[in-house]
Amino acid sequence: MDEKLILDGQKVANDVKEGLKPRIAVLKEDGIIPSLATILVGDDPSSATYVRMKGNACERLGIHSQRIHLPKETTTDELLQTIHELNNDPTVHGILLQHPVPSHIDERAAFEAIALEKDVDGVTSWGYGQTALGFGLYPSCTPAAIVRIMKYYNIEAEGKHAVVVGRSPILGKPVSALLLNMNATVTTCHSRTVNLPEIVKQADIVVAAVGKPEFIKGNWLKEGAVVLDAGYNPGNVGDVEYESCYQKSSAITPVPGGVGPVTISMLLKHTVDAAEKLLEAK
Amino acid sequence: MDEKLILDGQKVANDVKEGLKPRIAVLKEDGIIPSLATILVGDDPSSATYVRMKGNACERLGIHSQRIHLPKETTTDELLQTIHELNNDPTVHGILLQHPVPSHIDERAAFEAIALEKDVDGVTSWGYGQTALGFGLYPSCTPAAIVRIMKYYNIEAEGKHAVVVGRSPILGKPVSALLLNMNATVTTCHSRTVNLPEIVKQADIVVAAVGKPEFIKGNWLKEGAVVLDAGYNPGNVGDVEYESCYQKSSAITPVPGGVGPVTISMLLKHTVDAAEKLLEAK
Numbered sequence: 001m002d003e004k005l006i007l008d009g010q011k012v013a014n015d016v017k018e019g020l021k022p023r024i025a026v027l028k029e030d031g032i033i034p035s036l037a038t039i040l041v042g043d044d045p046s047s048a049t050y051v052r053m054k055g056n057a058c059e060r061l062g063i064h065s066q067r068i069h070l071p072k073e074t075t076t077d078e079l080l081q082t083i084h085e086l087n088n089d090p091t092v093h094g095i096l097l098q099h100p101v102p103s104h105i106d107e108r109a110a111f112e113a114i115a116l117e118k119d120v121d122g123v124t125s126w127g128y129g130q131t132a133l134g135f136g137l138y139p140s141c142t143p144a145a146i147v148r149i150m151k152y153y154n155i156e157a158e159g160k161h162a163v164v165v166g167r168s169p170i171l172g173k174p175v176s177a178l179l180l181n182m183n184a185t186v187t188t189c190h191s192r193t194v195n196l197p198e199i200v201k202q203a204d205i206v207v208a209a210v211g212k213p214e215f216i217k218g219n220w221l222k223e224g225a226v227v228l229d230a231g232y233n234p235g236n237v238g239d240v241e242y243e244s245c246y247q248k249s250s251a252i253t254p255v256p257g258g259v260g261p262v263t264i265s266m267l268l269k270h271t272v273d274a275a276e277k278l279l280e281a282k
Numbered sequence: 283m284d285e286k287l288i289l290d291g292q293k294v295a296n297d298v299k300e301g302l303k304p305r306i307a308v309l310k311e312d313g314i315i316p317s318l319a320t321i322l323v324g325d326d327p328s329s330a331t332y333v334r335m336k337g338n339a340c341e342r343l344g345i346h347s348q349r350i351h352l353p354k355e356t357t358t359d360e361l362l363q364t365i366h367e368l369n370n371d372p373t374v375h376g377i378l379l380q381h382p383v384p385s386h387i388d389e390r391a392a393f394e395a396i397a398l399e400k401d402v403d404g405v406t407s408w409g410y411g412q413t414a415l416g417f418g419l420y421p422s423c424t425p426a427a428i429v430r431i432m433k434y435y436n437i438e439a440e441g442k443h444a445v446v447v448g449r450s451p452i453l454g455k456p457v458s459a460l461l462l463n464m465n466a467t468v469t470t471c472h473s474r475t476v477n478l479p480e481i482v483k484q485a486d487i488v489v490a491a492v493g494k495p496e497f498i499k500g501n502w503l504k505e506g507a508v509v510l511d512a513g514y515n516p517g518n519v520g521d522v523e524y525e526s527c528y529q530k531s532s533a534i535t536p537v538p539g540g541v542g543p544v545t546i547s548m549l550l551k552h553t554v555d556a557a558e559k560l561l562e563a564k
Contacts, residue, residue: 130411161476
């Protein structure tokens with residue numbers, strides 16, 4: 001790349017959404033309105049905001065948004081019951097359980113209860129396994145967004161060294177798996193990694209998925225690295241120190257306006273995919 | 283480590299098997315004989331040898347070995363039917379489908395058909411996903427063997443840089459996942475990796491899982507690296523060039539007598555684990 005590229009997530013998200021419009025129209029002609037059920041447990045304000053943003057994004061595109069808000073006292077069993085009902089509801093194509101749930105709930109059990117074919121947010125271990133082995137339908141939305149941004153901007157992964165900082169089940173691990181399947185050599189780092197800056201220095205592609213504001217510094221980067229920042233922290237900052245990383249990179253996602261909007265568009269895409277699968281199966 | 287250590291797989295395998303004996307005795311008192319069904323399709327001689335070795339290892343320990351040998355003309359549907367019957371047979375605790383099956387069969391579909399609770403060989407995507415997310419019961423046996431050898435010899439993973447060469451669904455990918463969960467920083471390499479020797483040079487721990495005889499050379503290694511060779515190639519050689527790698531390493535698995543015998547013992551262990559789970563569920 002000759003000049004520095006700002007990877008504009010809004011542009012990628014719009015591209016994804018434009019691609020969905022005719023597909024949604026076809027589904028509607030067949031009497032199917034793609035439908036995403038979102039489950040929010042408790043009153044965490046930022047979780048409430050996220051769920052609202054996702055629901056609104058659905059509706060703007062003509063996807064039905066069924067918003068379930070459970071009280072913070074909800075038990076694991078009650079949450080599982082809600083999920084089972086949504087699994088069995090043929091009008092629901094995708095289920096999203098907003099993370100995190102209150103700490104008394106077994107979140108993993110709740111995620112695992114989501115039917116694979118409705119796991120459009122990519123949280124089940126089964127969906128993760130299929131993604132990692134290369135035939136998953138719905139990877140977690142942020143990893144899927146990162147891949148989508150790379151494709152939109154023709155950022156090649158094959159033979160490149162990708163360093164992923166973070167190893168969470170819905171971000172660091174699946175994005176590592178997707179990049180590996182795209183033929184990158186992948187190093188996954190985390191809080192116990194020794195000499196993190198030295199490892200990041202080798203990366204052609206850096207994925208920041210650590211959840212710490214401005215954690216990755218420009219002087220850690222190799223000149224010309226591609227920086228994909230999946231972080232979103234208080235103060236509207238990502239996991240990389242933008243100014244210094246911008247200087248060293250050949251391409252970088254801003255925060256906000258980078259990975260975030262694409263993540264939501266991937267959720268919409270997976271919901272439409274799931275509705276189409278249901279139609280095919282009819 | 284002060285002196286060079288040869289990681290004796292036979293010793294580790296014996297340790298695993300000794301630990302199983304009292305557990306098998308307890309199961310038998312409860313009227314349960316742990317039972318492994320092995321499925322061999324076709325007449326590939328080395329596959330036949332592997333299956334026989336596994337079956338014999340079962341019987342020497344008092345685990346029932348149900349050996350199913352299907353003709354090479356078997357269709358995917360017929361194989362799936364056999365697997366379904368074994369899934370539903372309460373006297374069978376573990377199912378092993380010997381890889382590879384004849385090329386006209388959809389091997390992935392066959393693996394995926396194995397019930398999670400009987401997937402003692404760790405081949406399903408669901409089992410893989412659970413392993414990678416940290417709560418899987420039965421990782422693939424070779425990755426499990428590598429971890430077991432490390433534990434037996436007190437080889438610490440935390441904070442170490444592990445480089446895995448290979449990314450197959452039952453070896454490179456799951457061993458990368460297990461090492462990551464043991465808090466190693468993990469780099470997964472493969473045929474498209476550029477500058478492989480340079481990357482291997484950084485490794486504190488090298489896992490050779492590439493399936494190419496004597497592929498990894500001693501001069502690729504950092505002085506004092508731990509070398510775990512999961513390869514087994516014609517001529518009784520592994521994936522590392524033993525003599526030169528021995529010189530540079532602090533610890534190394536020989537071939538034969540390294541990872542191989544432990545792999546079989548992990549299959550036995552998983553079968554006993556599965557029988558115990560069934561007893562608990564009663």
